[in-house]
Amino acid sequence: MFVSPILQSSNQFKLLFLVLNNVNTEAAEQTFSWLKQYAQIISNLNHLRAPLFMLTLFHLKNLSRVNRQTSFIFDVVRLYRKLTN
Secondary structure, eight states: OOOOHHHHTSHHHHHHHHHHTTOOHHHHHHHHHHHGGGHHHHHTSOTTHHHHHHHHHHHHHHHHHTTOOTTSTTOHHHHSOOOOO
16 A cells, blocks of 8 residues: 555554554455445435444344344343243
8 A cells, every 4th residue: 555655654644554453444345345235225314314224234244144043133032031920
């Protein structure tokens, strides 16, 4: 990655380098590329719904990646306490 000498000497660049040092930017780029297919839907949502929609998409993608069903996290039947009369 080419960075101009002026930017290299700035404190902002040093801070940015430290923050992104252990971040897998390729994975982030792949995720944004995947997210493009939902761009039209997201652009039609308001500022309150768009982040929730994206959060749901990322959650479902993560569950799919680890081979979990969407009901795995919210297993209500097992969490429900049986009440006796």
